[in-house]
Amino acid sequence: MSAEENTTADEAWPELDDLKVRACAEDWHIDIENECKLDKTLGKGSSGEAYLARWRGAEVVVKKVTLLSASTSLARKAFIRECGIMARLRHPNLLPFYGASLNAAQIALVCQYAEGGTLKHWLHSGKVRRSLGKRLQVVLDIARGMTYLAARTPAVMHRDLKPSNVFMTKDDHALVADFGLARFIAAAGEELTGETGTYIYMAPEVIKSQRYDTRADVYSFGVLMYEIVTGIEPFQPHNSTGIQIATAVADRAFRPKIPETTHAGIAAIIEMCWQQSQDDRPPFEQVLSSLEHMIPDILKEEESRRAKEAENPTLQSKALQNLSQTFQKWSDRMSELAN
Numbered sequence: 001m002s003a004e005e006n007t008t009a010d011e012a013w014p015e016l017d018d019l020k021v022r023a024c025a026e027d028w029h030i031d032i033e034n035e036c037k038l039d040k041t042l043g044k045g046s047s048g049e050a051y052l053a054r055w056r057g058a059e060v061v062v063k064k065v066t067l068l069s070a071s072t073s074l075a076r077k078a079f080i081r082e083c084g085i086m087a088r089l090r091h092p093n094l095l096p097f098y099g100a101s102l103n104a105a106q107i108a109l110v111c112q113y114a115e116g117g118t119l120k121h122w123l124h125s126g127k128v129r130r131s132l133g134k135r136l137q138v139v140l141d142i143a144r145g146m147t148y149l150a151a152r153t154p155a156v157m158h159r160d161l162k163p164s165n166v167f168m169t170k171d172d173h174a175l176v177a178d179f180g181l182a183r184f185i186a187a188a189g190e191e192l193t194g195e196t197g198t199y200i201y202m203a204p205e206v207i208k209s210q211r212y213d214t215r216a217d218v219y220s221f222g223v224l225m226y227e228i229v230t231g232i233e234p235f236q237p238h239n240s241t242g243i244q245i246a247t248a249v250a251d252r253a254f255r256p257k258i259p260e261t262t263h264a265g266i267a268a269i270i271e272m273c274w275q276q277s278q279d280d281r282p283p284f285e286q287v288l289s290s291l292e293h294m295i296p297d298i299l300k301e302e303e304s305r306r307a308k309e310a311e312n313p314t315l316q317s318k319a320l321q322n323l324s325q326t327f328q329k330w331s332d333r334m335s336e337l338a339n
Helices: 003-011 014-025 069-086 119-124 132-151 215-230 242-252 264-273 284-311 315-321 323-338
Strands: 036-045 048-055 058-065 097-103 106-112 155-157 166-168 174-176 183-185
Touching (some): 048 106, 132 284
Antiparallel strands (some): 036 048, 058 106
């Protein structure tokens, strides 16, 4: 890009100047060219290129952003919004944002490097079958991050919660990331409209372009929780397109089939999160509370079951017969927590 083009871009984008003033005042403006040493390319897409880099002694990811002139208005608004949101978020289960380069000639985001890659790779790479304990820890991590977003003032809607937008640390903890579609929600209860996100994780009201709020994220979390716990990609196997699946979700309450071997309490939370009506879904605070009460008991039950099966394999069939009773137990507990 020539100097003349840079000047034109700067003049046509006053919001960038305003954001840079804020970034400098809050000490999160980063001079990529002079402060970062780019080591290798991690990936490239239509919106930019990501690099593994060194910054002030730390290993980070630098995502250089490409804003094509054909989509200047929307792309610029999205970038300004994403930076503005990420700069205000602080939580152990969100991908840490360190800063941004906000010069028209070089626009980039700098975030923590997550050695474990994406949750999608962690779940489906086929190299390792993750234990139930590790998978439930990931569920808890994501629930904690999403509870923080929903509890903020103003609240933040992620609007694209899915495995490729969650990153893993080297010790198997989850970090919610990618706030490109995120929005602040006014405390008075602002509702959004318009189809946004990824079809198979998208809530019915979003698919229908009806009014929605943070409970649409709860729906996405329910689908994601199903995928983490079962290890099965939603709606697989199938021969339908994403749009066909979305239509069935919105019009006929179509959902993935939860395996009978799934713990009944976990199945109950998944089903509550992906209820067809947003009014019937619990808030993230309640979801997290239920998980924190339930998971220690589930892991104790799992450990006991495995020990007994090792001694007597026929006990496995008896365990399956008791699922209905266990389901009732956890359903009752969920009702108690809701009151």
